[in-house]
Amino acid sequence: MDERSAVVVEDDPDLGDAISQVLQQAGFHTVVASTGADALALVHGTAPDLVTLDLTLPDIDGVEVCRQIRTVSDCYVIVISGRSAEVDRLIGLEVGADDYLVKPFSMRELQARVAALFRRPRGTDPAVAVAAAAPPARRAEPPAWTPPPGCDDLVLDESAREVLVKGAEVDLTRTEFDLLAHLVNRPGVVIARDDLMRAVWASDYVPDSTHVVDVHLANVRRKLRHAAAGNQWIRTIRGVGFRYDPCCT
Incomplete structure (x- = not known):
């Protein structure tokens, strides 16, 4: 290794x-x-x-x-x-x-x-994680992945750790991707903040406050909304947690 x-x-x-x-x-x-x-x-x-x-x-x-x-x-x-x-x-x-x-x-x-x-999965090989001043090469066309059930716009590929919205790649941090993936894999299910923290941080140690979940998911929603001109997919359930709705607007 x-x-x-x-x-x-x-x-x-x-x-x-x-x-x-x-x-x-x-x-x-x-x-x-x-x-x-x-x-x-x-x-x-x-x-x-x-x-x-x-x-x-x-x-x-x-x-x-x-x-x-x-x-x-x-x-x-x-x-x-x-x-x-x-x-x-x-x-x-x-x-x-x-x-x-x-x-x-x-x-x-x-x-x-x-x-x-x-203990969380790495998304890319560190040898290719850094580009110099030039921007990374763009795909000629998006890969032919199957979208999540009921949604034609948002595509999340866990093996490649990539998210596409209407064919355009959305740049998420490692934590943002992990939180989104956990929600996308359970469409329509309300997931409590504590459960998201345990799932994403995946150890006995978790951050001091569940507010970090709100901060990271606010970033995710902002990026998805920008890419999809309004759609954000993630709903806040007051006093409980968050829910992924495949085609919410």
Whole structure:
């Protein structure tokens, strides 16, 4: 099995070394970046499996770094930050982070969160996850997949981890895809937030609040609605959870 790789983005050298050592013990090859520019260069050049990302960097704000990482990579991203306000957590998740860890934290908790992420399936080979400045090549035509029952517009292929809306690919993060897939596989069934968290995070560790589910699904609905000019398919059932309706408008 190939060794996994990680980029540790942290401007505190002692903490960066500590995180690096923990990840090395978990089987990762690690490199440390102390600035946002260095971090982006490493992500472009090494196609890591994991990025741990401090939000407070000397040059580029970590939120912008995360946003730029998501344009070129589907690696797991764990934000590690001293910003503990809910708004900071939500912003981190909205720009594509898979998890958010508040300083100070224990290294055992970091290990548990990394292990939880990697129990979820990877969507692409890290060797091809990064393109340089050029945009990825587009398909000549969409694959001939069978749409979910009752819906001609939304196509979700779990083996390829791709979503098409009216033939156009929709770019979802790993967490967004997993949540959508869990709902699509149970059309018309109301799924509670707690059940979605257990299914998607797939471990004894789950995020601190079910509100992260709402944030990620809000992103999914925004992207689907944009692609389908109004359709969003996911219904919020107040006080309970969410339901996938194949052809709702």
